[in-house]
Amino acid sequence: MNDANRSHDRLARWRASLGGWILSGYGVLAYLFLYLPIVILVVFSFNDSRSTSQWQGFTVDWYYAMFDDRQIILSLWNSFFLAVVSTIIATVLGTLIALGLERYSFRGKTAVDSMLYLPVIIPDIAMAIMLLIFFNLSGIGFQPWKVQFFGVKLAVPYSVIIAHVAFNISFVAIVVRARLAQMDRTLEEAAQDLYANSWRTFRRITLPMLMPGIIGGALLAFTLSLDDFVITFFTSGAGFNTLPVRVFGMIKKGVTPKINAVSTLMLVVSLSLVFLSIIMRRRGGDDEPIQFGF
Amino acid sequence: MANAFAVELRNVVKRFGDVTAVNNVSLQIRQGEFFSLLGPSGCGKTTTLRMIAGFEMPTSGEIYIDGEPLGYMPPNKRPVNTVFQHYALFPHMTVEQNVGFGLEMQGVDKAEIRRRVGEALEMVKLSGMEKRRPKQLSGGQQQRVALARALVNRPKVLLLDEPLGALDLKLRKAMQMELKALQEEVGITFIYVTHDQEEALTMSDRIAVMDEGVVHQVDEPENIYERPADRFVADFIGETNFIPARVVQLGPPVVVEIAGRVRVPAAWAEQGLSEGDQALLSIRPEKINLYEERELGEAGPTTARVEGRIQQMVYVGTDTRHTVRLADGSVLVARLQNIHTEEEPWTVGERTIVEWDAAHARVLRV
Numbered sequence: 001m002n003d004a005n006r007s008h009d010r011l012a013r014w015r016a017s018l019g020g021w022i023l024s025g026y027g028v029l030a031y032l033f034l035y036l037p038i039v040i041l042v043v044f045s046f047n048d049s050r051s052t053s054q055w056q057g058f059t060v061d062w063y064y065a066m067f068d069d070r071q072i073i074l075s076l077w078n079s080f081f082l083a084v085v086s087t088i089i090a091t092v093l094g095t096l097i098a099l100g101l102e103r104y105s106f107r108g109k110t111a112v113d114s115m116l117y118l119p120v121i122i123p124d125i126a127m128a129i130m131l132l133i134f135f136n137l138s139g140i141g142f143q144p145w146k147v148q149f150f151g152v153k154l155a156v157p158y159s160v161i162i163a164h165v166a167f168n169i170s171f172v173a174i175v176v177r178a179r180l181a182q183m184d185r186t187l188e189e190a191a192q193d194l195y196a197n198s199w200r201t202f203r204r205i206t207l208p209m210l211m212p213g214i215i216g217g218a219l220l221a222f223t224l225s226l227d228d229f230v231i232t233f234f235t236s237g238a239g240f241n242t243l244p245v246r247v248f249g250m251i252k253k254g255v256t257p258k259i260n261a262v263s264t265l266m267l268v269v270s271l272s273l274v275f276l277s278i279i280m281r282r283r284g285g286d287d288e289p290i291q292f293g294f
Numbered sequence: 295m296a297n298a299f300a301v302e303l304r305n306v307v308k309r310f311g312d313v314t315a316v317n318n319v320s321l322q323i324r325q326g327e328f329f330s331l332l333g334p335s336g337c338g339k340t341t342t343l344r345m346i347a348g349f350e351m352p353t354s355g356e357i358y359i360d361g362e363p364l365g366y367m368p369p370n371k372r373p374v375n376t377v378f379q380h381y382a383l384f385p386h387m388t389v390e391q392n393v394g395f396g397l398e399m400q401g402v403d404k405a406e407i408r409r410r411v412g413e414a415l416e417m418v419k420l421s422g423m424e425k426r427r428p429k430q431l432s433g434g435q436q437q438r439v440a441l442a443r444a445l446v447n448r449p450k451v452l453l454l455d456e457p458l459g460a461l462d463l464k465l466r467k468a469m470q471m472e473l474k475a476l477q478e479e480v481g482i483t484f485i486y487v488t489h490d491q492e493e494a495l496t497m498s499d500r501i502a503v504m505d506e507g508v509v510h511q512v513d514e515p516e517n518i519y520e521r522p523a524d525r526f527v528a529d530f531i532g533e534t535n536f537i538p539a540r541v542v543q544l545g546p547p548v549v550v551e552i553a554g555r556v557r558v559p560a561a562w563a564e565q566g567l568s569e570g571d572q573a574l575l576s577i578r579p580e581k582i583n584l585y586e587e588r589e590l591g592e593a594g595p596t597t598a599r600v601e602g603r604i605q606q607m608v609y610v611g612t613d614t615r616h617t618v619r620l621a622d623g624s625v626l627v628a629r630l631q632n633i634h635t636e637e638e639p640w641t642v643g644e645r646t647i648v649e650w651d652a653a654h655a656r657v658l659r660v
Contacts, residue, residue, distance in 0.1 A: 189349055190382035192369040194396035194443070204395075208386050 038267065045260035052255050062261040072262060074152075075246035081149045082156060082232075082242060083225040086164035091218040093165070094172025095210070101173070102180045119170040127167060128234035135159045135235060142237030156240065163235040164225045171224060172217035179213025212280050219277035223270050298361030300325045300483040301346060301451055306355035308341050308507075315341040317507035318355070323451075323485060328477050330486045330494040333504035334530070339487045342504070343453050346485065348372045359450060370399070375444035376453045380460060381436045383428035389415070389439050390424040396447040414446035417476070434465050441476070451483045458493065470497055491531050495519065503527045519578075524564060525658045528576045535582075535626040539575040539657065541567050547595075550575055550657055553620035558598035559652035564659050574658045581654035582628035584616060584640065585647045596652040602626075604640045616640060618648055 045063070049056035066072055100106075101113055119127060135141060140162070144155035187209065191201040229244040236242075241249065243266060250259055301323040308316040316338040323329045331339035344350045346357055348369035357364045359373060375396065383392050393414055397407045415421050418438035428436055437457060444452055458466045458473075474497045477484050488494050494501050495515040502512045503526070511523040522528035525536070539550035541563065548560040552575055560575060567573055584604075593599065602618040605625065613629040620626065628648065640646065 184380075184382065186378050186380065186382040187384060189347075189369070190376070190378060190384070191395070191399075192349075193347060193374075193376045194447070195370045195399040196395075197368075197370055200399060205384060 041260050042264050042267070045257055045264045047257050047260075050256055052257055052260060062257040065258050066261045066265070069258070071241070072243070072246060074154075075241040075243045077149060077152045077154060078156060078240065079226055079242040079244070081147070081154055082160060082164060083222050085156075086161055086168055086225050087218050087222045089161075089165045090168035090172050090221050091214060094169045094217060094221075095176050095214055097169065097173040098176035098180055102177055116170050116173055119167040120174070124228075124230040128163075128231045131159070131163045131166065131231065132234045135162075142235075142240075144240070157236050160232055160236045160240065160242075163231050164228065167228075167231060168221035168225060171220050172214075175217035175220060176210060176213045179210055179216075183209050216277045216280040219273050219280065223273040223277070226273075227266070227270055299323055299358070300327065300360065301485065302358040302361075303342070303346075304356050304358070306342070306345065306352045306357060308338070308345060308350060309353045314507050316345070316352075319504075319507070319509050321502055321509065321512065323483060324499075326481050326483055328474065328484045328486065328497060328499045330488060330498040330501045331504060332488055332491060332494040332501050332530075334489055336506075337504040338507040339489075339504050340455055341507075343376075343455055343485060343487050346451070347374055347376050347453050373450040374453055375447050375449040376455065377437075377440045377444050377457045379455045379457065381428075381440040381457075383436055383439055383443070385428055387427075388424065389420065389426050389428070389431070392428065392439055393443045393446055396443065400447070410446050411442075414442040417445070417479075418442045433461055434469065437461065437469065441473075445476075445480060445482070449482065451485060454484060454486045456488055457486075459488075459490075466493075473497065495531075503530060505530070520654070521562070522576065522656065522658075525574060525576070525660070528656070528658060533579055533627070533629075535577050535579060536574040536658075537577070537620075537626055538622075538624055539573050541569050541571045541573050541657065544569055547652070548657055552622075553600050553602075553624060554622045556600045556621075558600065558655070559596055560598075560655040560657045561653050563657040567657065567659060572660055574660055575655055576658050577626070577650055577655045579615070579627045579629040580613070580631075582626070582648060582650045584618070584628055584630065585649055587645075587647060590647060590649075597649060598652055598655060599647055599649045602646055602648050604642055604644045604646055606642065607640060614639075618646060620648075 043055075044052045046058050046060065047055055048059040048061070097112075097116065101109065101116070140159055142157040142159050144157050145161070146153070146155050148154075183206075187205050188201050191205045192198075196204060227244065228242075229248065232242050233245055233248070236245070243262065247259055247262055250256075250262075299322045301321070303319055303321040306316055306319045307314065319338070319342060321329075321342075331342055333339050341350060345352050346359075348364070348367060348371075351366055364372065384395065387395070390411055394407045394411045397410060402410075411424075412421070415424065418441055420435060420438050420442065423431065423435065423439075428439065431439065437460075440457065454473075458469050461469060470493055486494070486497065495518070498515055500512060500514055501518050503510045503518060505526050511518060511527045513521070513523075518527065519531055522531060522534075528534045529536075537552050539552045541548075542551050542557060543549040544563055544567065548563045549557055550560055550573065551557050558575070563573070590599075600620060602620045604616060605619045606615075606617040608615045608617075609632075610629075611632075613631045616628045616630060618626055618628060626648065
C-alpha cells in the first residue's frame with residue numbers, strides 16, 4: 001500500500017468515527033431533553049429547602065410532609081378507589097365488546113367498531129365537556145357514592161366513575177381484541193370436538209388464552225385512570241379531588257418540593273404499571289397464556 | 295344397527311353465500327374402513343369433513359352415523375373426534391392434560407383418565423412425555439399427541455384433516471405406515487382428508503376423489519388408478535396420456551380411431567358417449583411399449599398398435615420417458631423401465647411402433 005492510499009484510508013476512518021460521535025451526541029441530547037425535567041423533578045423532591053431550583057442538601061422531609069397532608073392522602077385514596085372500580089368495570093365490558101366484535105357479526109357492527117376508537121383519538125378536553133353536558137342533561141349530576149374502602153370513608157361521584165369507565169373501555173377492548181385476533185380459532189373447535197360445550201370451551205380455552213391481553217388491558221386502564229386530570233376535573237363537581245386534581249390545586253398556591261414528592265410517587269407507580277402491562281403482553285406474544293384457577 | 299354404514303352422506307350440499315363448496319355429495323363409509331377424501335385444494339373435502347365433525351352444518355342433505363341422522367347436533371355431542379391439520383394442541387396444557395381433555399369433559403373419573411391417557415400415550419410411543427408442553431415437542435411428536443388426544447375417547451369415527459401435511463417427507467412416509475397400522479389395530483373407522491394422491495393410494499381401503507364440490511369416483515386405490523371413471527380422476531391420479539380419439543364402436547369391444555385412421559380396441563368407454571363422438575383415449579405411460587418393426591410379435595385381438603416417431607427422451611432413474619409423436623401430431627409418453635442395459639437405446643427422430651394392451655386403455659369424455 002502506498003502513502004496516498006494510506007492517508008486516504010485514515011481520512012475515511014476519521015470521518016466514520018466523527019459521524020459516530022455526532023450521532024451519539026445527538027442521541028444523548030435527545031434523551032436529556034426528554035428525561036432531564038423528570039430527573040430534576042425527582043432530585044428536587046429530596047431538596048432540603050422550599051426552593052425547587054436551588055439545591056440545599058438531601059432530605060426526605062417532603063415525603064413525610066406529603067403523607068402528613070390529610071388532603072393529599074384522601075385524594076390518593078380517591079384516585080386509587082376510582083382506578084380500581086373503573087378498571088374492573090371497563091375490563092369486563094371491554095373484553096365482552098372485543099369478543100362480540102371479533103366473533104359475531106351483527107347489525108351496526110361497523111359503527112360500533114369505528115366508535116370504539118373515538119375515546120382514544122378525540123382530545124380529552126372534548127370528551128370531558130361532552131361528558132359534563134351528558135351528566136347535566138341526563139340528571140345523573142354529581143351524586144357521590146359514599147363508601148368504605150380499606151376502612152377509609154370516601155365519597156366518589158358516580159359521574160367520575162362512569163367517565164373513567166367510558167374512556168377505559170376502548171383501551172381494554174382494543175388490547176384484548178388484538179390478542180383475540182391472533183388466537184388460533186381451531187383451538188376452540190378442538191375443545192368442542194373433545195366434548196366441551198360453549199361455556200367450558202370459553203373457560204378452559206378462550207379465557208386462559210386471552211388472559212395476557214385482558215391483564216395488559218386492565219393495567220393500561222388502571223394507569224390511565226390514575227393519571228387522568230382533565231376528564232376527572234370536569235366531571236367531578238365541587239369538592240372531589242383525585243391526586244392529579246389535588247396537585248393542580250396546590251400548584252395554584254406555588255410550587256413546593258412537596259408537589260415534586262407527590263409527582264415522583266405518581267411517576268413511580270405509573271411506570272411500574274406500564275412495565276407490568278408490557279411484560280404481560282409480551283408473555284402473551286409467544287403463545288404462552290396465563291394459567292389461573294377457577 | 296350392526297349393518298348400518300359407519301358414516302353415510304345423502305345428497306349433502308354446502309353453500310357459503312354464492313359459492314357451492316360441496317355439491318350433492320352422497321357417500322357410504324363402511325365400519326372399520328380407512329376412507330380417504332382426495333382432491334385438490336378447494337375441492338370441498340375439508341368442508342365435507344367439517345360437516346361430519348359438526349363445525350359446519352349442511353345447507354341441505356343429511357349425514358348419518360351408525361344409521362342415526364345427526365341433524366344440527368353440535369360438535370361436542372357427536373361420537374367423532376378430529377385430528378386437525380396443525381394439530382390444535384392446547385398450548386397452556388401439558389401433553390397429559392391435552393390427551394385427557396376429552397375424557398375430562400365427558401366426566402370420566404380421574405383414575406380412569408390417568409390410566410387411559412397412559413395407554414393412549416403408550417400406543418403413540420410418547421410415554422414419559424406426560425408433563426411436557428406442546429411447544430417442547432417436535433412436529434412429529436405433536437402429531438402423535440393430537441392422534442392420542444382423539445383416539446383416547448374411542449370415537450366411532452376418527453376424522454383426520456391432512457394430519458401429515460406439516461411434516462417433512464421422510465417423517466411423513468414413516469407416519470403413513472404407522473397410521474395405517476394403528477388404524478388396523480384399533481379398528482376405528484378413519485376418514486382421512488388429503489390432497490396427496492400417493493398418501494391416499496398407500497393408506498386407504500377406499501378413496502373418494504373430489505373436485506369442485508363433486509365426488510368423481512369412489513373406489514379401491516387400485517381401481518382409482520387402473521380404472522379411472524372420468525377425465526378428472528385419470529388426470530389427477532398419477533400420470534396419463536390423453537390421446538384425441540373418435541368413437542367407432544361402443545362394442546363390446548370398444549373401438550376408437552386415433553392418429554388419423556388407426557383403429558385400436560379399448561377396455562371401456564365412459565357413459566354418455568355415442569358412436570362418432572370425439573373422445574380421449576386414456577392410457578398410463580408405464581403400460582406402453584415401443585418396438586422396432588422387426589421385433590413385433592403376433593398381434594392378439596386386444597393388441598393396440600400405432601406408428602410414431604421418437605421426439606424426446608428424458609432419463610428419470612428407474613425409467614426413461616420417451617415422448618412419441620403420432621402421425622396426426624398428437625403426442626404420447628411411454629415410460630420404459632431401465633432394465634435392459636445391453637439393449638440399444640432409441641434415438642430422437644427414429645421410427646417406432648407404439649403398442650399396448652387394450653385392457654389398460656379407457657375411452658373418456660373430453
